[in-house]
Amino acid sequence: MSAQEQPITGILNREVSEDQYRRNLRARQRRGTVARGFFFGANVFALLALLALLLHIVNQAFGLVVIRNTVDPSTLAASPLEALSEPELVDIIVREAPNRVRVMIRDSLSQVPDTDFTTAPLDAVLAGKIYPPELAEVTINDTTVEQQAAILSDNLGQGDIHDLVISSIVRPLVVRSWNLLPSLTDRAAIEAEAAAQYPDDSLQFRAWVSWDFITSSVSSSATTAGLRTALLGTFYIMAVTAVFGLPIAIGAAIYLEEYASDNWIERIIETNIRNLAAIPSVIYGMLGLAVFVRALGAVTSGAFLGITDTNGRTVLSAGLTLALLIMPVLIVNAQEAIRAVPRAIREASYGLGATRWQTVSRQVLPAAIPGILTGVILSLSRAIGETAPLLVVGASTFIGIDPSGFFSKFTVVPIQIYQWTSRPEQEFKNVAAAAIIVLLTVMILMNLVAIISRNRLSVRY
Amino acid sequence: MSYNGNSSYAIEARALDVYYGDYRAVHNISMGITRRKVTAFIGPSGCGKSTVLRAFNRMNDLVEGARVAGEILYRGQNLYGDDVDPVEVRRRIGMVFQKANPFPKSIYDNVAYGPRVLGMRNKKVLDEIVENSLKGAALWDEVKNDLKKSGLALSGGQQQRLCIARTIAVEPEVILMDEPCSALDPIATQRIEELMQDLVKTYTIIIVTHNMQQALRVSDYTAFYNIRKQDVGNKEIRWGELVEFGPTKQLFSDPEQQETADYISGRFG
Numbered sequence: 001m002s003a004q005e006q007p008i009t010g011i012l013n014r015e016v017s018e019d020q021y022r023r024n025l026r027a028r029q030r031r032g033t034v035a036r037g038f039f040f041g042a043n044v045f046a047l048l049a050l051l052a053l054l055l056h057i058v059n060q061a062f063g064l065v066v067i068r069n070t071v072d073p074s075t076l077a078a079s080p081l082e083a084l085s086e087p088e089l090v091d092i093i094v095r096e097a098p099n100r101v102r103v104m105i106r107d108s109l110s111q112v113p114d115t116d117f118t119t120a121p122l123d124a125v126l127a128g129k130i131y132p133p134e135l136a137e138v139t140i141n142d143t144t145v146e147q148q149a150a151i152l153s154d155n156l157g158q159g160d161i162h163d164l165v166i167s168s169i170v171r172p173l174v175v176r177s178w179n180l181l182p183s184l185t186d187r188a189a190i191e192a193e194a195a196a197q198y199p200d201d202s203l204q205f206r207a208w209v210s211w212d213f214i215t216s217s218v219s220s221s222a223t224t225a226g227l228r229t230a231l232l233g234t235f236y237i238m239a240v241t242a243v244f245g246l247p248i249a250i251g252a253a254i255y256l257e258e259y260a261s262d263n264w265i266e267r268i269i270e271t272n273i274r275n276l277a278a279i280p281s282v283i284y285g286m287l288g289l290a291v292f293v294r295a296l297g298a299v300t301s302g303a304f305l306g307i308t309d310t311n312g313r314t315v316l317s318a319g320l321t322l323a324l325l326i327m328p329v330l331i332v333n334a335q336e337a338i339r340a341v342p343r344a345i346r347e348a349s350y351g352l353g354a355t356r357w358q359t360v361s362r363q364v365l366p367a368a369i370p371g372i373l374t375g376v377i378l379s380l381s382r383a384i385g386e387t388a389p390l391l392v393v394g395a396s397t398f399i400g401i402d403p404s405g406f407f408s409k410f411t412v413v414p415i416q417i418y419q420w421t422s423r424p425e426q427e428f429k430n431v432a433a434a435a436i437i438v439l440l441t442v443m444i445l446m447n448l449v450a451i452i453s454r455n456r457l458s459v460r461y
Numbered sequence: 462m463s464y465n466g467n468s469s470y471a472i473e474a475r476a477l478d479v480y481y482g483d484y485r486a487v488h489n490i491s492m493g494i495t496r497r498k499v500t501a502f503i504g505p506s507g508c509g510k511s512t513v514l515r516a517f518n519r520m521n522d523l524v525e526g527a528r529v530a531g532e533i534l535y536r537g538q539n540l541y542g543d544d545v546d547p548v549e550v551r552r553r554i555g556m557v558f559q560k561a562n563p564f565p566k567s568i569y570d571n572v573a574y575g576p577r578v579l580g581m582r583n584k585k586v587l588d589e590i591v592e593n594s595l596k597g598a599a600l601w602d603e604v605k606n607d608l609k610k611s612g613l614a615l616s617g618g619q620q621q622r623l624c625i626a627r628t629i630a631v632e633p634e635v636i637l638m639d640e641p642c643s644a645l646d647p648i649a650t651q652r653i654e655e656l657m658q659d660l661v662k663t664y665t666i667i668i669v670t671h672n673m674q675q676a677l678r679v680s681d682y683t684a685f686y687n688i689r690k691q692d693v694g695n696k697e698i699r700w701g702e703l704v705e706f707g708p709t710k711q712l713f714s715d716p717e718q719q720e721t722a723d724y725i726s727g728r729f730g
Contacts, residue, residue, distance in 0.1 A: 262525050344562035348624070350523060352575035352631055353552025362578070363564060 057440075060433030061208045064183040066194050068201040070171035071096070081165060086158040089165055094149050096169045101148040102140055104164050109155055114401070130154040167224070174223045174427050175201065209434035217400050218416070222427030227435050229402050230416035233315065233395075234384060234442070236403050237412060240319020241326065241383050242376075249327045250372060253334035258360050270335075277328035285392030288321030293393060302407030313394030316406040321393050322386060326379035333378070337371025338364060370458040377450040381443050387414040413439045471496045471635050471665035472517055472554070476531035479512050479521065486512045487701040490531070492684060494635070499661050501676035501709065502669045504686035505724070509701020510669050513686070514637050517667065518554035519547040535635075552579065555633035559640040561620035563612030563627075568595075568604050571612040571623055575631035590630050598626035599656050618649025625656065629664070636660065638668040642675065654679050673725055676709065683709040685721045 016024075073081050076092050084092075093101060111127045112120045122143075123136040131151050135143060143151075153161065166172065175198065178190055183205065194203045216226025252273075260266045292300050297312035300320070341364050349359040395411050397419045403410050413435060420432035470493035477490040487509035494500050502510035512521070519540060521527040533540040540550055552575075563571050572591045573581075581587060591608070595601040600622040604610070612623050621641055628636055638657075642650040657666055657679050670676050676683050684706040690699050705712060705721045716722045 342562070344558060344560060345564060347520065347523065347556075347558060348562045348564065348627075349574070349578075350548075351518070351520065351551055351556040351558075352578065352627065353548055354574075354578040355548050358578045362574075367565065 057433045057436050059180045060430050061437050062180040062183070063206065063208075063430070064178045064187070064190055064194075065174045065204055065206040065427075066176040066198045066201050067172045067204055068175045068198065070173060071169050073170050076165075076169065081170070082162055084162075086153055086161055089158065089161045090149050090153045092165055092169065093152070093161070094145055098145045100168050101145055101152065104168065105140065105148060105151060108160070108164070109151070113404075126151070126155075172223065173221060174206070177206070177427050177430055208430045209437045213431075213434055214438060217402070218398060219400075222425060222431050225420070225428070225431050227413065227416065227438055229399055230411050230413045230435070231438065231442075232402050233410040234412045234439075236315045236406075236408070237319045237322060237390075237410065238380065238384060240316060240406065241322040242380065244320055245323030245326050245330060245379075246376060248323070249330035250334050252327075253331045253338060253372075254360060254365070256331070257335050257338040258356065258364065273328050273331050277332060280388075281325055281386055282388040282392060284321055284325040285389030287324065288317060288389060288393045292317035292320050300407075305407075307407050311394075313396075313409065314407045315403050315410045318390050318393050318395065318410055318412075319406075321389055322383040325386065325389060326383050329379045329382070330375050333375025334368070334372045337368040337375070340371060341367040366457075370454040373450050373454045373457070377447050380446060384443060384446070385414055385439070387412075387418055390415060413442075469496055470494055471535070472667075473534040474513070474517075474531065475534065477513070477516065477533060478530040479509070479516050480526075480528050480530070481524065482526040485700050487686075488689070490703045492703060492706050494665060494667060495682060496665050497661060497663070498681040499657060499666045499668060499679050500682040500684065501680035502667065502684050502686060503671075503673060503676050503724075504701070504704075505688060506671075507699065507701070508686040508688050510684075510686045511639055512701065513703075514639055514667060514669050515556075517635070518556055518637055519550045520556060522547050552631050553633055554635040554637060555628035555631065557621070557624050557628055557636060557638045557641045560644055561617060561624050563615070563620050563623050565611065565613055567609050568612050568615070568623060569608040572626050572630050575627060579631065594626040594630040595623075597629050597660070598622045599652065599659070600626055616649070618645050618652060621645060621649070621653060622656065625653075625660075629660070633664065635665040635667065638666065640669050640671060643671060650675070673713075677713055680709045682707065683712045685712065685716075685718075685724060687720055687724070 076096065077084055077088065081089070093104070105126075106114060106117050109129050110117050110125055111129070112125050117125060118141050119139060121137050121139060122131055125140060129151075131154070132147070135147065140148070152164075156164075176194070182190065191203060194201070213226050214231065215228050216224060217228050218230075219225045256266065256270060260269075293312035296317075298304050300312040300314050300317040301307065302314070302316075345363050345367060346359055349363045350356075354362070390412055395415045396409050397411065397415060399409055399411050401409070417432050417435045417439070420428045420435065472494040474490050474492050477487070478485055479487045490513055502514060504510050515521045516529055517533060517540075521529070529541055535550070535554065538545065564574060566574070569591055572594050573587050576587060576590050581590070592601065592605075595604060600619060603619060604615070604623075612620065615623060621644075625636075625641075642653050645653065654675065657668070660666060668676075668680065685704045686701050687704045688699055689702050690697055692698075705716060705718045707717075712721065713725055716725065
């Protein structure tokens with residue numbers, strides 16, 4: 001504003017001089033800048049924290065390792081193992097580990113539960129596989145090592161047999177590991193140290209997270225430890241949680257929003273649901289223990305179906321407990337999504353002679369689904385990472401048997417991670433980091449699916 | 462609903478009071494809505510004209526705590542009788558809202574929605590209903606090649622005509638219009654008004670409007686509502702009452718009540 005211009009006269013212009021106004025304006029703008037700086041800083045802080053976390057995990061999940069073979073392959077055959085033919089490899093197995101051929105058949109070919117392996121006839125154990133017809137009626141314990149070896153070589157190719165020789169006889173083990181950062185920056189020193197301390201062993205770069213890691217079962221050795229049992233446990237439990245939790249929670253939200261009248265009883269229910277969302281998860285674990293494991297043990301153990309090998313500490317109990325855990329958040333979120341559907345849409349539907357249920361199912365729910373999905377993402381992501389309630393409900397911390405249904409004993413990925421991190425060996429820290437990467441990946445994939453479906457389903461008014 | 466009416470009224474209100482909880486929004490409304498004519502409800506904001514309109518197809522039932530006293534007769538039967546299902550009432554007495562509210566679906570699905578919720582599944586019949594309804598709402602020529610397009614992609618005036626098409630697709634007897642043109646520009650308004658002149662040959666129309674020129678242009682009868690106030694203790698209570706109801710020309714040229722004359726001449730409201 002130029003000085004010559006006559007300002008408009010009024011109370012404000014009389015009381016606040018041009019000069020005061022200018023100074024004030026600068027102060028007002030400055031306050032805005034400070035606030036903006038704080039908000040930006042908060043973002044930077046959050047990103048740095050996340051980055052540090054990720055780097056820490058990646059740092060542990062990759063790196064140099066010293067591998068020592070329990071049996072030197074050069075003592076097994078004159079030429080490298082991978083160059084040997086299938087019969088030569090089978091000969092090595094029969095010569096070096098005659099007692100383990102049965103176990104190999106059990107682990108790679110058996111069609112029956114491990115408990116029945118030694119007692120079932122071979123036509124059941126090897127159903128669909130190749131075996132000599134004259135052995136159909138006998139059990140595996142009645143066969144000779146040569147017959148067992150023949151079964152192995154008839155059913156598996158050279159590659160699979162080679163892997164068996166490596167995992168059962170050569171048995172490479174990690175005896176020393178370094179994190180990713182020193183492996184990259186300080187490789188010469190590590191090589192020198194490895195050469196001095198482990199002269200007979202090989203130094204390799206190892207990615208602890210690998211397909212083998214995901215598909216192997218647990219093991220007392222970090223080298224061969226895998227996540228399969230825990231990962232399957234997580235999938236089974238998430239399935240139970242979703243199947244029981246989602247319909248009940250969404251149904252409750254629909255009732256509260258579309259049917260219940262706005263009276264004090266409904267308000268008390270709503271307030272309590274919100275409070276339930278804030279209860280520590282371990283308390284849900286105690287509830288699950290009391291209700292699902294103990295009181296409903298006959299159902300959750302499968303005893304009512306004649307299954308007797310478990311108590312109530314099953315996949316079903318765990319899934320139901322997590323379903324209870326996520327229900328408050330799901331209900332509140334679904335209620336908000338339903339409430340956000342414009343009233344005009346409901347009125348239009350009623351105005352055409354639609355019933356309440358037709359209005360809810362054909363207009364309100366389709367419009368609310370994207371918002372409900374957001375809640376589903378949030379709550380399933382929470383459930384997949386829960387540890388405490390499942391420990392209370394009775395997760396097994398070390399279990400090598402894959403869950404096979406609702407009534408199996410279980411462990412889940414977070415509990416497996418917890419168990420590995422509490423082991424003293426450095427190598428198990430690497431294994432735990434690899435498991436964390438797998439868990440994060442599963443979570444990201446889940447969220448991705450939900451976000452994509454939300455975007456495809458969302459409507460604009 | 463059994464038909465036993467030989468009355469010339471499509472809807473008749475008798476001593477109607479509408480309450481929201483303890484609050485009485487309108488009081489003592491008695492009026493007969495003539496069949497196949499346009500009746501306009503006018504009056505200042507808060508006079509209860511929309512409340513009465515929404516009582517006519519039990520739309521107020523959707524509001525928590527709303528109830529009525531008195532009677533609303535349709536085909537000789539009280540709409541608020543115990544054996545009356547509001548779902549059926551709303552099918553017989555359709556509604557067009559202030560803001561066009563098409564469903565977030567295709568034009569076809571918008572119009573077919575009503576017949577479908579009534580159980581109509583036959584594709585050929587649905588096609589015919591959709592075409593006739595869109596023609597009836599003077600929208601067919603503009604959208605006949607885009608029936609799959611979202612109803613929300615249309616202009617404001619087209620959306621409102623789509624809502625009218627949607628309403629007539631369930632073949633109601635009465636169409637309630639709650640300020641249907643208040644969000645439209647003058648050209649779109651004119652098209653809706655022309656459309657009403659076509660529709661009234663088949664349907665009974667009640668329109669709430671803030672625009673007195675519109676009431677004068679489109680309606681055969683006009684009802685003027687006004688606000689009543691009373692001090693109870695230290696609190697003022699308000700409600701709406703029907704002040705004057707008669708043929709539009711007469712009400713605008715020679716009102717019986719001074720209040721009506723004041724309102725239509727723009728002296729208040």
